[in-house]
Amino acid sequence: MTSMTMESGHSQRQVLPEVVFLENISKRFGSTQAARNVSLRFKGGEVHAVLGENGAGKSTIGKILGGLVQPDDGRIVLDGKETRLRSVAEARGRGIAMVFQELSLVPDLTVRENIYLGTEIARHPFSLLRRQAEEDRCRRLFEEYNFAFDLNAWTRSLSVANQQLIEVVKALASDPRVLILDEPTAMLGVHENEKLMGIIRSARRQGTAIIFITHHVEEVVEAADRVSLMKDGALVESFLKTDDIDATCIVGKLVGKSRSKGAGKQAPSLGNEALAIRNLPGPQDRCADLTIAAGQVVGLYGVVGSGCERIGQGVVGLADLRPSAMTLAGRPYRPGSPAQAARAGVSYLPSGRAANCVLPSRSTRENLMISQLDQIQTCGIMRKGVERQLTQSLLARYRTRYASYEDPITSLSGGNQQKVMIARCLGRASKLIVLEDPTAGVDIGAKRDIHELVRDRAASGLGILLVSSDLLETIAICDVIYTVIRGQIVRKYEHPTIGDEPSIVADVLGG
Amino acid sequence: MEDRNAETARLRQPWRRRLKRLNFSELIMPGFILVYSSIIALIEPRFLSWGNLDNLAGQIAPLLVMSVGQAFTIISGGLDLSMAAVMSLSGVVGILLVPLVGPWGAICVMAVFGLLVGLVTGYIIAYQKTSPFIVTLGMASVATAIALILAHGVPIYTVPPELTAAIGFGHFLGLPVSFEIAIAMLLLGAFLLRRTVFGRYVYAIGSNKSATLRSGVNVSLYTMLVYGFAGFSTGVASIVLTSWVGAAQPVAEPDMTLKSIAAAVLGGIALNGGSGGMVHVLYGCIVLGALSNSLTLVGVSSFYQILAVGIVIIVAVMLDRVRRREIF
Known part of the structure; x- marks a missing residue:
């Protein structure tokens, strides 16, 4: 470095x-x-x-x-x-x-078109685009920043990393x-x-x-x-x-002075194995195993695009992890969808609250109950009274603040929406919970609450797999951390502390 | 905590809950229906006569039945463009089978046939991950073609007189039987949406499919069931329409598909899914039905009626936009 x-x-x-x-x-x-x-x-x-x-x-x-x-x-x-x-x-x-x-x-435009999007040299709606002029200026820009790219390549054909760089060059095109x-x-x-x-x-x-x-x-x-x-x-x-x-x-x-002590790790009293993934790609073409015991919080850490999300998604049936094989509580486990994972006792909190979690047009109650319906129905017909009771008890247990649970969930603050999502996910699982960025975009108080709730749930005998892009959080609540780069497990850290941070960072950056 | 208990105690009373949720945008449609009916009644008092209302109820029955199914597809975030075509086909199939199964068997055939076609459509949409727009458009062509082939391109007039008498023009407790069937479908739809797991998932899928999938719901299965139910309502619509017209036409009322979408959206179901209910279907169908019925009564030419319906639909979509302006 x-x-x-x-x-x-x-x-x-x-x-x-x-x-x-x-x-x-x-x-x-x-x-x-x-x-x-x-x-x-x-x-x-x-x-x-x-x-x-x-x-x-x-x-x-x-x-x-x-x-x-x-x-x-x-x-x-x-x-x-x-x-x-x-x-x-x-x-x-x-x-x-x-x-x-x-x-x-815009993935369907070329690199040059993207760089000049919105700042085209010719600005009237029907004037012709000055391709040559744009190209010349692009060239000069690239030279200036010592940057080489095919100007006429489709943006979608580039890797995410290169797109990110082009984004930076695009910002520089206007000489800011x-x-x-x-x-x-x-x-x-x-x-x-x-x-x-x-x-x-x-x-x-x-x-x-x-x-x-x-x-x-x-x-x-x-x-x-x-x-x-x-x-x-x-x-x-x-x-x-x-x-x-x-x-x-x-x-x-x-x-240094700000470690949140709220989510303190208890001395782990480990139960049986909750989940094991065998034959994950490991360092130097060897294989690595990942195991989670009941009562344990295990973190996967890598930079975005490192493939650790993919492992988490594989556990809930959104990605195919073959040739790795999984066992859940000792039995072979190969989910094809989150629905199958849920039936096996695995629940999932995806990252991206707006895109992957919240049902924006529905009430807090419906948002919360969407994955608990098997507890409140007989023959497909819902029992409203039971539903209301369960809603209230879950919202209280997960310390959500709300005016009325019949109001749309979008009336809650981001932190409280996230707690509803946590309740939805944690309230259901019986064996394993997969959490992706559980505290993204929530304030510090809610974050501390969520960390405690996760630790509590682990203490009640579930295995937890945490895939977070927040290293400090991962260190704070995990018993074990696996570092990941390019889809491979690099190293395993037991009882990680803040002192492990430089080493973890070096692992995930390939340093 | 005290407050919250009081709050839930209050919410537990259904009418209070209903009242609390009523807001201005929910009152636009019933208000519009009242105002419009009053104006028309002033110009042409016959509009509110029992005879005309009876007629109106019979007129909107097929559309109402179909719109119940269409509402499900729209709430789930899709749509079904094949409904009118499948309706014609199940009518043709049912009437052709009368000699084999009898008149009452035939209506069962129509409902079940609609259901099966709907399940096939739903299977293709849900499990082959295709767009409902294209699949149902294709299915519309397929169904129309099969209906034309089976019926040799002409209407089949061998509708059993029992059906025409009992369903097409029959009355029970003073109301047209066809309208009662439509109300029964509405009630069934409302029950499914509000009280069953299926209904809950229909809303969830329409609200955020990705989130529903990730929270462990078998989205494909429920999407297929949505189109199955839409197909079932198409089959029921074919029973009502065939008995009323007295013929199974291979191309019956082709614009009913779009009208059912218009009725749902006009009534207040969000075009991008996730909200709305059966009451909105009722509003939408009443507006569309009352519009053409009243314009005929007042003596407006049918060309202008089509114009009026078109304008109302466009205004309704703009209203939909206004209602949801907070989302953009």
Whole structure:
């Protein structure tokens, strides 16, 4: 990783011009205070890393600056003048470009068309596209950033990692003065990561202010000139990254005093084997086994695209894990669908709440009961009284706050919706639970609750498989962690602690 | 906690719950029906005469029966474009089999035949992972062709007089039997939707299919059952229509498919699925039926009637948009 370290600019650092000043920015989403009196200065030619756990408010800061979200309070000062950024277009007009966490390229257009989408050289609805001019400018752009790609390749034919890079180049095509990167490395492999660092270096040399939002400490160490740490929506500390600051030091500042003790791991009293997956691809073409005992929380950790989601999905019948074989409580187990998995006593909380969990047009009660119906029906006819009782008891047990469970679930806050989903999933299982990102996008209080509920459920004798993209969470609640890269199990960590973080990170990045 | 118990105690009373859920958009359709009927009654008092209402009830019965099934497909997030064609085919098949099974056997044949065709369509949609739009469009062609082949391209007039007398024009307790069949279908639909696991899953699939699949529901099976039920209602519609017309036509009322979709959406069922109920089907059918009935009474030419129906449907879809503006 040291090979990729940025050439240190601190020694010849001249006074850099301040481009943006955020003053006392606050933003609330429903019951979540996403940003609380945050003041930050961003300078031209400086890579400014904003680091924090999921839900720390760092993306909110990026979105406010990118014009996607309006702050409730505070000022944005651009070049010494107070400004309001009411839309992404307005922000872009002021020279602020943002690369979003989610891919936003059109797969059916070519690379060149995507780079100029919305900023075509000819702008009237029926004017002809100036292909040649666009191509020339693209070439120059690519040269500038030392980046090689077939301009006329279909975007869909590129890997996700390369699409992500093109997204960055697209943002740079408008010569922005401020470039916001929100978790840009989530989908990148080592090779693409190096390319991204190269692009960032070039942009920095040209005097662009770069805001690098991430929760990967090692990237900060590698790329940043200045580091700001955020937690629970507030700024913890902002400091220059001098050479003596390393990953452990930053992690210490960020998490040292803040370990949530709520989800403390009990001394594991292990029961029988709940799930075993044999012959998973392991290191150096050997095979690895994964076992989960009843009462145990086992985590799979890898970067997005590492294939650990696929293992989780295989356990619930959404992916085919062959040639690996599974046994559930000692019996052979090969589910073909989540319905079959559910019948075998395995329940599933998918990631992506809006896309894969919530039934938006239905009530909280129906959302919760959708996977408990076998308990409340006779011959296919529902028993309403039993249903209401079960709804109430589950909502109470999973500490959900609601006005009426007959209201649409969308009237609940994100954290409470997630608790309903947790209740839906945990309330049903009899042998094993597969959780994907159980606390994505929830506030810190709900997160702590969810961690406790998961531990409690494990203590009641179930096996739990956690697939989370949040390493700190994985370390906090798992008894065992398996690291995954390119679909292969790298290593197994028993009773992981925060001290294992550097080693885990090295595993999943292939370092 | 105290509050919550009080709240649930109140919610337990069905009428209170119903009342609480009533909001303005739920009152648009019944309000519109009342206002429209009053205006027409002022122009043409015969509109509200018992004779005309009886006639109106008979007129909307086939559409009502079909719309019950269509509503299920729409609530589940799909649609069925083959309904009118399958209705014609099951009518033809049923009447052709009268010599074998008798008049009452024939109506069973029609219902069961509709159900079977629906299950086949549903199987192709659910298990072959195909789009309902294309599959049912193809099925419409297939069914029409088979009906034309079986009937040699002409209507079959050998409908047993018992059926015409009992179902087509019969009355029971003062109401047309065909209308009573339609109401029975509505009640059956409402029961399935509100009280059974099947109904719950229909809403869930329409609301978010991916989430329903991942929460352990056998989405394919229930999707197939939805089209099976739609097919069943098509079969029942063919009983009502055949008895009323007195003939099994190989191409009977081809625009009824689109009318059933229009009725559902007009009544307030979300076109992208996940919400709505049988009461909305009733509203939609009454509006469409009352519209053409009243315009005929007032003496508007049938060309203008078609125009009026078209405009009402377009306005209804725009209303659907407004109702859901919070979603975009």
